[in-house]
Each structure stands twice: as structure tokens, then as C-alpha cells.
Amino acid sequence: MPQADTAKRFDALRRWVAESHSLPVDAFDLQLAAGDASFRRYFRLALPDGTTRMLMDAPPDQEDSRPFVEIARRWRAGGLPVPALHAVDLDAGFLELDDLGDTPLQNCFADDHHAATLDWHDRALDMIHELQNRAGPHDLPPYDATLLGRELALFPDWCLREWLGMPELPPGWSALRDALIASALAQPVVTVHRDFDAMNLMVHGERLYLIDFQDAVAGPISYDPISLLRGRYCRFPPERFAAWVEAFRQRAVADGRLPHAISAEAFLHQAQAMAAQRALKVLGIFCRLTLRDGREGYLQRLPHFLCHLEESLAGLPGHEAFHGWLIATFRPALEARLVAEGIESGARP
Template sequence: MTPSQSPEVALRAQARAAFLHNHYHALPEQVTALDGDASFRRYFRIIHQGQSFILLDVAPEVGDVTAFVELNTMFSQGKIRVPHIIAADCALGFVLLEDLGAEHLADRLAKLSEVQGYYESLIDMLPDIARLPASPHMKPYDAAFIEMELDIFSEWLLTKWLGFEPAKVWCQQWTELKQALISNMLAQTQVTMHRDFHSRNLMWHNQQWVVIDYQDAVQGPVTYDVVSLLKDCYYRLPEAQLAHLQRYSFEVLREAGLLPPHSHFAEYQQQLALTGLQRHLKATGIFARLYLRDGKPGYLHNILPTLQYIYETAKCVDAFQWLATSLQSEIIPLVQAKLEQQK
């Protein structure tokens, strides 16, 4: 144990070394921690006998890798390319995976001439994900769960980070907005959704897309993965491309039989917009929570772009004009002031 290591960290490092030794019958030459995951999961790059692997490490007291392992099998059987699992110990919380490199969709978006093709190929994958069967390893994505996600915004972004104290009428309108968003999401065709289908969870490896971080998949609204991809918190599509890809996704889902018969594009756009509103409200709260609870300030700069998505949707819905006004006059200025303090 080094002087800076706590006993818990040292014990976990010992358990990690033991798992790797049991698999390789030797200690690997190199174990390097990888940064960047917005969760309790830790990843390490393992070099052994000239080959590279990735180790997923989730201490049992903070999480469980069982869903990761079981849903990996389900996605693979559904012809979705996910990382190959080489070895796993769910009780100890270790999964050894193939190394996919480091090129995500986010890294390829500088090639502007190819962006539309990338997105179309990824939208083409969504029916295969949607048709995957429900699994006991999926959490129920019901009204209570959707509301809990929305409350992350009010609790972590507004109250705990900004110290925002809404008036009574604001709270009443917030309750009505939550119910409207829940109703929209439950009224849609319910399918298997990845739930974080965005530019940092889609990797380019051996000339094909590989889906990672699928372990939180649930059965939920058919538009959810579309809006995760097209209104990404980490990358904003140009308006013309966004309009084209929304139409393209509508045609793909309709031809796959995943939308109700005689669906209209305008109704689909409304469902996309409201589903995106729910997702983006949750996401801004998560970015604040990552900072306050988990000591990860790296996601704070994603809050303003995500709030912009929320503002643009809210101002186009008569019943949500109050939220657009509140964002513009109160919430966004508070966020800007907080971010200035972080510099």
C-alpha cells in the first residue's frame, strides 16, 4: 500500500491482481487506469504478452456487473456488436474484455463529410436493439422511475448546486410538466432501449460500430435512443442534418413496424421533443451530481449546451413557456455564474 492509498483501495488493487493472476496464471506486464466514465465503474487497460485487454472493475459494495454480463449475451444474440467478454467474476465485480481501442463516434465527427452516413448507419441499428426481449436484468422504466429521473434535475442542479428556491407556482407547474412528460413516454411503443445511445458510447473498431455501456438498457419509449443520438449532450448536429435525420429515423422505425399504423411525422417529432426534454432535464441534474457527490467536475461544461436543448423545446410548447422563461431569466444566469466561479 502506497502512503496515498486507503486500505479499501489497497484491498481492491489486491483483488484485481488476484483475478488477473488467476486468469493469466501470471501477473500482466502493465495495468493502467483509464479515466472518463461517468459512473462508479472503473476501467483498466491490461497489457499481457503483447496483447491489450480492458478490465471492468466494479466493487461489489457500490455496484453489480451481472447485468453487464447477462445483457452482453442478449445484445450479441440480437446481432448487436458489443465487446467480447473474455472472463468474468460477477461476485467479485471483475469483467475482462477485448480492447476496442479509443475511437468513439465523438472522435470521428470532425470528418464532416461522413457525419450523416455515420448517423444513418447507427439509426439503422435501432430496430435490432428495439426488438431485443425484455430481461429480468432490466429495471422497470415506469412512471415512478421516469419521475425519479426528472427529480435529479430539481434536487441536484437547482437545489444542491444552484441554491435555487422556486416559488410555489413554479413547483405546481413543475409537477404538471413531469406528468406531461411521463404520459408522453408511456404512451409510446415500448421497446428495448439502450438508454445512453450517444457519441461517447459508440465505438469504431475494425470498420464497424460497437455499442458499449449497454448495461442500463430497459424497456421504454421507442423515440428515446433516437433523441439520445440526435440531441447528444456532447455534440450538437447542424439544424439541417438534425431535420434530415429525424425524418430518416421516422422512416426506419415505421418500416420496422415499431411505430403505430398511420403514424404522422408531426406527432413523431412531438414525441421526440418531449422525450428529449425529459432526458435533458435528467442529464443536467446528473452532471451536477457527478460534481457534487462524485467529485467529477469534468461534466459541468456540458450543462449549458444541454440546458439550451431544454430551452428550445420548452419555448415551442405553450404549456412549458414558464420553464423557458425561468431558464432564460433565472436558471441559466445562475449556471453561468457558477461556472465562472469554477475557473
């Protein structure tokens, strides 16, 4: 957004707060708190009585805040830990929310093997169970074959063609694409946050809260667990990943979200396929954010998700051609391009 437009929206936001709270425009403090990968910005509001709130500025011509508002109200009514809405103006694109502080979950992690890191992941997985049990998938858009395919297309379109200049589809791509979509559609349908990564979980008063849930869909039961376990901040050994997936399966079977007939091996295969789909999507999205939207800091994360992708494919027999291309062709090309960009990632297989 041009600087002049940004200033105009900030002034409009300040006037909106003043009117909402019946205060003069200079009677409160308003400071930029954060931005994200969309056009949304967040400001911390400090009121004269010491109360603080978080304000979302979501330009309505670029961001539709209606899904966020509708989901927040439904989930909060269902007892889920989401921020309360104190004021909403969808026409202006302004929302006033609970202030959940400045501690996203990743700030609580030590190294990948530290007991505190593992414990926080256990607690986050508990929240996924709570989400799936308390929030029905009705009224959410379907995570269907069209959406899954569109997400997968981000990898050849943006990562290969636009960023790496590799116009040809990789060997085995069509078969892999079809298999990943089929695996996702074979799973029970639940409420899916769709970006259940540590950055979208806030730690406030030692409790976890959900944020950035506006893209929630009705989709595969394994999607949110793998978003967490193969997310931005940690890489866990295969045996640790498999143990978490199996514990999730057992609990989901016990409360009826998964059929008793699904074996540990079958569910782990579905989780690996879901993780591969998400890693491919993320590789494409991060390149698109860089090239189309001019965002910084995303290319550095590509090797991390490439490692996730390689680990996921290692658990999916039948896709050796694509897996071999990934190691022999794609990884060297990606690393060479990062060097040319002056970026060091440090992520290795």
C-alpha cells in the same frame, strides 16, 4: 475510493488475471485505461502472446455487474456488436472483455456540419434500429412513470436547490413534468440503451460497438435516438434534427415498431418531449456528480444541455411559462454561477 483501497483492488485484479491465465503475476502488463461516472475503472491487459483485453473493475459493494453480464450475453447471442466476455467474477467485481481500442465515436467527429460527422450519426442511428429489432425488451426493468419522475426530480433537487440555491419550483414545472411522463409512456416499448451517446459507442475496425449498457431498460422508442442527436458533443439545427427523427419514424413504421397511424408531427412532438426529459435529467445528474460525488468536468457541460433543453421546449407548445423562466431566470443564474466557479463554457443559444 481511498488510495489504499484502490491499491488493494489493483493487486487483487492482478492476482485474478494471473490465476485466470495461469501466469505469474509479473508475466503481463496492466495499465489504467479509463474511469467513468460510476465507481468502475477499466484497465488494459497485455498478455505475453500480444493479445490485449479490457478489464472492468467494478467494486461489488458499489456496482452490481450482473445486469451488464446478462445483457452482454443476450445481445451478443442476438448478433449485436458488444464486447465478448472472456472471464467473469461477480463476487470480486472483475470482468475480462474484448479490447475495443481507444476510439469512442466522438473522436471521429469534425464540426457539427461536417459530412463525416453526419455520416457517423447515420451509422449510429442504424445501430439503434438494429438494437430495437434484435433485442427484445423482455427481462429489462421498465422505464415506467416512477423512474421517469425520479429522473426529472434530479433537476429541481440537485441543479436548482443544491447547486444554484433556488428552492422554489419553476412556474409550470408540475404541468411540464406530467406532460413529459405521459408522452414517454404513450410510446411503443422497445429495448433502450439509456445512454446512447457517442462516448458509449466504440469505433473498432471501422465498426461501431456498444458499451456501458448495464442500465438498459424497456422504454420509449424515441429515447435512444434523442440521446444521440441531442447528446454531449454536437448541436444540430432544428431542421436537421427533424429530418433525422422523420427518417427514424419512417423506418420504424416500415418494420412494425411504430404504428402507421402516427404522423410525422406527432412523433416529432414525442421526440422533443423525450429530449426535454433527458436534458432536465442530465442537468440534475451533472450537478449531483459534482456536488455529491466530487467529480470534475461536468459543470462545463451544463450550458450545452441547457441549449438542448431550450431547443426541445421550443417544439412543445403549452409550456411557455416554464420556457420563459428558463430563459429569463435560469440561464442568467447558471451563467453567473459558472463564472463564480471560474468556468467558461462558450455554449450559447
